[in-house]
Amino acid sequence: MKQSKILLAHGAGGKLSHDLVKELFLPFLENDILCTLDDSAIIPTEGPRLAFTTDSYVVKPLFFPGGDIGRLSICGTVNDLAMAGAAPLGISASFILEEGFPTQELERIIVSIQQAAREAGVMVVAGDTKVVERGAAEGLFITTSGVGIIREGVEIAGSHALPGDSVIINGPIGDHEAGVLLARGEFSLKGEIESDCAPLSGLVQAMLDACSDIHVLRDPTRGGLATVLWEIANASKVGVIVEEERIKVKTEVRGMCDLLGFDPYYLANEGKLVAFVPQQEAERVLDAMKADPLGRESAVVGRVVDENPGKVLLKTRIGGHRLLEPLSGEQFPRIC
Amino acid sequence: MNQRKRIHEGDRASIMLKEISALVDGHIRLMEVCGTHTVSIFRSGIRSLLPKGLELISGPGCPVCVTPVGEIDRAIALAQIQDVTLLTFGDLMRVPGTSSSLNQERAVGRDIRVVTSPLDALEIAQGEPQRRIIFFAVGFETTSPAIAAAVREARRKRIANLYLLCSQRLIPPAIRALLSSRSVKIDGFILPGHVSVIIGKTPYSFIAREFSLMGVITGFEALDILEGVYMLLRQKKEGRSEIEVQYTRVVKEEGNRLALEIMEEVFEPFDARWRGLGVIPESGLTLREEFKEMDAALVFDIPYEDRKDPPGCLCGQILQGLKRPLDCPLFDTRCTPENPVGPCMVSSEGSCAAFHKYGAST
């Protein structure tokens, strides 16, 4: 482990986060299930396979356009289960509360959790609460874990992409992180961008109804679209080509990125998924997605190829191409 | 605002590329001075579409890349003073100093903050009178007038706890130094669009007059760059050596006179050291006498030390256009974006970072 101190960049979801897991956690904890490093662990039983996942939520500010930490804590975990093709069975929620936190705000967050769970079709079945001294938690932190059931015949994993597969996204990218950054009031920018925070369990079940042979599902959270495409290209040992023209970015998100020198391909999303499906099934899956409220803007954005395994190529608007690398550290606003 | 342009962009680009190919005769080397051009050329995919025989090399217009290690070390030393808050543009956070970086120093508790405007420094200084606020001023002529205006405002508002660590540089002297060294073979320059918004066209005349080379002041969209390249090739075909403006929508021949006046009121040129290029006459900016009480280098008495570049690092030669990132033995082996050895890899628009990120082989 090269660095002697944890940097904020270790939590950014890019290469440094990867290195942290590989160099510090895996040497002690490794096992076949953990090492897939997929969104959920898939655990075989005598009956159906279970998907099991956990996530912590430390977002600031706690409330932002389009959601709050409560909604995020349900959607994030439900979506990790959905990325394994699992229908969510139950969620647990642990709260670390800072002394002095207003109970009225806590109630808002709990109502939000209730609402999100209802949308996702899942119940919060277990919980825990701890209180720490003032200053130790910045309001509150939430950790949720989730369990889901994977239907027979569904084999979804980061390593399952095949040459010829179509790459599909369900809408424009960058909304969540752009929305949260604006809500923080940093960098002297004003405006409102709504987070896309939403539970994708229904959308995924509709996709699986249309095609049980979906190869890969992943939600581009921290690290953004570029990072997850790179992860999949490497896990599956294939090349991926995506087209800039087909990947949509909202005008306000583009405006913010231009001002700060950010790249929307590296911004986190919380209501988006990337799907790798056999080419001949793409049309059918796309139709199913567009029928769902969270999939109206779905589109095929690229394909999987044999060439350049492990690399993601972006075909640019003017017909050239360039590499799409994973996020390296944090993105800092630039002047150059 | 760009909607209409984007619809036809792909078609227009195709046509322009075909015309560019038709004009390329033999081998032609163009230097894109500005780091933002290097990045735009990669990101837009232009680099992958250029005809053989047209070679683009990156120049020293990356303010992060040319900031000597000693200046990073000095900024770090200042940030380690108890009551000091160091403000910096984001570009500098990850640049490695001799043993640390601003980002790593922040991780261990130093008060280092990223700002997006020099006016943020005034606000912070006024809001925290018990702290001494040092703004790490880095950039070229695009940025220095804004910094100068902020300094004047600080004076007007009688802000007594704001200081400047000056590390700004100037472009035309660097181009002159490159050409005078006669070590690089260049046929023409893609000149920096936004620096030129401030300085206009005249400061580049020497390129044509004294060295008989061509230059086109170019914007940053894909179509701007293609048009700039087209204009250079057209000059070559017609046997001309001139300075032309492609980026006419914002670059006026006389530049921004007021911005230049304000910059000259606050700063004066001096012989600055550029990483990899050595000392270039009249190429850096420092605060004039009347403003010296704001000069962090004087007030805080932290000495500047020249540091050696890490062994094997070719950044110096890359900045001069003598070598390319792929020529460096450290590229992608010991020197990566996560663990950069030299500044060309750490800066978001450094040649090596761009090559690594967007694809050397494309």
Add this chain to the structure above:
Amino acid sequence: MCLGVPGKVASIQGDCAEVDFGGIRRTVSLLICPDVREGDYVLVHVGFAIQRLDEEEALETLNLFEEIERSYRESTEEDT
């Protein structure tokens, strides 16, 4: 080495302006580019307007495109 972003001046207050960038707004200093009116487009760098853009010019990036396109059409017509 310079991110300069064009935006539209929504309102002016003294030596500052509210500038709109596709829905996102920033307060921008007019200290080095004061001759600006509501509705103008400006190029912004580090929170300062550094130049006014002529709107019509701003919408049409390329001056020479007609010349280039003509040359291209002529050369492709020759081929056919």
